[in-house]
Amino acid sequence: MTPVPVLVIIPTYNEAGMIGEVISRIEHTARSLPNVTLHILQIDDSSTDESAEIASSQNYRYFHQIIRPGKFGLGTAYLFGFRWALAAPENFQFIIQMDGDGSHLPEQLPDFIAAATTIQNPALVPDLIIGTRWMSGGEVSHWPLYRRFISQAGTKYAQLALKLPLRDLTSGYRLFSRRAIQGLSEHDLASKGYSFQIETAMKIVDSGAQVQEIPIHFEERTIGRSKMSGSIALEAWRRITIWGIQRRIVYRR
Secondary structure: OOOEEEEEEEEEOOOOOOHHHHHHHHHHHHOOOOOEEEEEEEEEOOOOOOHHHHHHOOOOOOEEEEEOOOOOOHHHHHHHHHHHHHHOOOOOOEEEEOOOOOOEOHHHHHHHHHHHHOOOOHHHOOOEEEEEOOOOOOEEEOOOHHHHHHHHHHHHHHHHHHOOOOOOOOOOOEEEEHHHHHHHOOOOOOOOOOHHHHHHHHHHHHOOOOEEEEEOEEEOOOOOOOOOOHHHHHHHHHHHHHHHHHHHHHHHO
């Protein structure tokens, strides 16, 4: 059987404390996936620490690196990675996005890949698999109550405003099919920050594609500082509200 080519996209900005360990754990996990060739694409936004140097020094066989000339935002990094994946000669069938701070466990990559590759009927293969914290089997470690409240309240607001049935719309641990990425590339996605996660899920659900949720264990970073801020949360809330209004206008018409 020819191994299935899968790409893991990891955007980084000042993640020198964890990126080396994350790549090492991905390499170790890849050894348990004999029917998959697991590639890594690090997209670094000109980190001021040694994130890029540490990542490349791991010497992982299937490692690719792009260093952008500035800090352009999480959403633009993933879009850049999606376009790169579609143009790459490896013909990646699945693209996984994950954080480089250790909060997304590389050991759970097989769960995503199994959910995408074990279905025999191609029409039933999910185009989006979301790693979900807020479902049976999901777990969050080392988060204070206010962080749990913000995450759950944000998802609940997005569910109601956008009429989406998904339980963790802000989760950044996801697998996309190549078909889903091709569909997203046709849209002009507006989000540059964390609302990118909500917008991509909304576009894929609206397209009628298959979406699946699987439980994940999310661990709060132990090194470095979170990029989340009040301004990022406000930007996401503003975009959700605008999208919700637009969708109601379209439905009424």
